[in-house]
Amino acid sequence: MKRLFTALLLLTGVFCGAQSQALPPEAAATRFAESLKLVPSAYEPALTSVRLPLPLPPASLRLRPLASQRSADLQRAFEDTPAVFGYSCSDLERILLPGTEDDALSLRARLLALPGVFGLSDERWQLTFAGQGTFARLNYSSGVIALSTCEATRTPARATWFVGSTAPSVGLVLTRPMADTAGRLRWCTAAGTERPMRLFTGSALDLRLSLDGRLLAVAGWDAAPAVKVIDAQTGQVLQRLPLGRGVHITAFSGDGRTLLVQDAAGVYTRFDLASGQALFHWSSGSRPAARLQGGGADLFSEASGFTSPIKVIDARTGKTTLTVYSIGVADHLLTSSGEWLVTFSTRGVLEAFRTTGNAPGFSQKGAFSISLGSAASAQLLPSPHPDEVLALISSSAPDGGTAMQVLRWKVGDKTLTPEAQLTVKKGTLLALGADGLTFSSVPACSSP
Structure with a gap:
């Protein structure tokens, strides 16, 4: 006292x-x-x-x-x-x-x-x-x-649970790891059993899954704010990354070697996941990011809202390498190589912008585009191939489930390749196989 x-x-x-x-x-x-x-x-x-x-x-x-x-x-x-x-x-x-x-x-x-x-x-x-x-x-x-x-x-x-990632991830049966504002975490192992874990004494506020499904990054509070990186199979805490301010949003790099963190003051810090060391930090000078995603080793896309521009940032320098208007854009994604930013418009068009070598200012038109035809909405997913994206098109199925079609687009091609067509029934979840292209409907995760 x-x-x-x-x-x-x-x-x-x-x-x-x-x-x-x-x-x-x-x-x-x-x-x-x-x-x-x-x-x-x-x-x-x-x-x-x-x-x-x-x-x-x-x-x-x-x-x-x-x-x-x-x-x-x-x-x-x-x-x-x-x-x-x-x-x-x-x-x-x-x-x-x-x-x-x-x-x-x-x-x-x-x-x-x-x-x-x-x-x-x-x-x-x-x-x-x-x-x-x-x-x-x-x-x-x-x-x-x-x-x-x-x-x-x-x-x-009574604490609030939230989903960290809605996209299927390679090799995981359950693709929706969850955390809550009481600091608890639960996710599914490859064996299909649920793993619960208390990670913070205060709260958990942000949750990200690496592209290969091996790592979970959970931001939250003990006595001080931090991001904890855990092995998604064993639950072992691999790194604790300390922050001076509370975490707003995080994202893994496309190669899974670094983690980019934006704090409550708008400051970005890039961490090396092997050593836990901070590599570089800079102030964004803009509104807090509503969406952050990595592509390749060093590039990240940032969007602060529906009307704010989409930016691609080089995390080695904090400099913007591409700026694209977001009006009329329903979804966007960096390819796994980081070479392309692909947008999906409300008109059903995929458009690819080169992420480096651009003149200052807004890029008005992408290098390549292709129409999805009658698709009114689609979710973009990363492909394991460097310069490709997957478009996941959903619609209601007669049995009350969700009918899904997966189309693959290699940037520059004039055609789309159908990859899968399946129905995800109630009580099941969409899973992505280890090849990054095989989709299946699997039972929801079971408690141990």
Whole structure:
């Protein structure tokens, strides 16, 4: 406890000085409340937090009474967000503090350094964390730092599960490994049995499967954020890759030798998987990536949303080698060689863009294109052959399952090669054989 209070006493130094000009706490809080246009009955000066033994700067104020207030922000802070991580809240508290972006980042670091505290999620200006029976959210906006805390009970069974990869992967029977926001992981081995595993004490937030199906990369939180790389057959943790900020998204390189990680601040770090060493890092300077995929040894495609451009980045330098408009693009994929970016348009056309040797600016037209005909939608999958892609076309089957047709396109060819046509019935999953081309419908994974 002495260690905890020592750490917390250091916290007050973040905000001391220019903010209140040595005004008494009540006067400083009144001035801050007036700047926020709060009426006196809506707040009280706050010298400490109820849930955290946290000394606060003189201008801090506590909103009251929270139990009688209803707003979308309070619902997110005390109901929706805790539920995502399996928590339920009582004894609510919302504290507002004046401060800068740097103040918020400094407070974030000190909160995570407290004994027993572990992170749950990290966004650019928002941190969710828990520990010692408390669930909390810290966020910053326009000169105001908000700290929301509650007494919390965690029920891991209520945590949110998410699928890490929807694409079939070579050699795996079950192609949909899953993780949850309580830090648990489950996936299927080649023998068809489910393997459960607790990987993080805090949460798991991103999950990626290597192209060859051998490795799983899971990003999450213990006391600090990290990515853990595990052997998909044995469950052995091969590497723990530490990060300074929470992980936003990850992607394996096309050759499976490196992992690219984008953190909550938009900084990319490229890790060597054999040694666990960071090879290079750079700031993206753009919105967080919504999609990230590797091709070849060094290239990655990045897309930040439906209207943002698709970029190909050389991870050795952080430089963009290709930029393509995303409007009208339903799906895109780097070939396994990394030489081509293939897009699938809403008009049913595959188009291939060379990823290197391009002039600055947007590439208006690909080097090659081909139509899928009447196909209204398709999912692009990597082919084991360097300059090919697979188009997976799905439609409803009469028996309630899904009818699937797989077409292979070698970039530059004027025809498509049919590879498979099958029906995936309810209760079964699509599997991809070790040759990377043989598809089959297999029973869902069984528990051990």
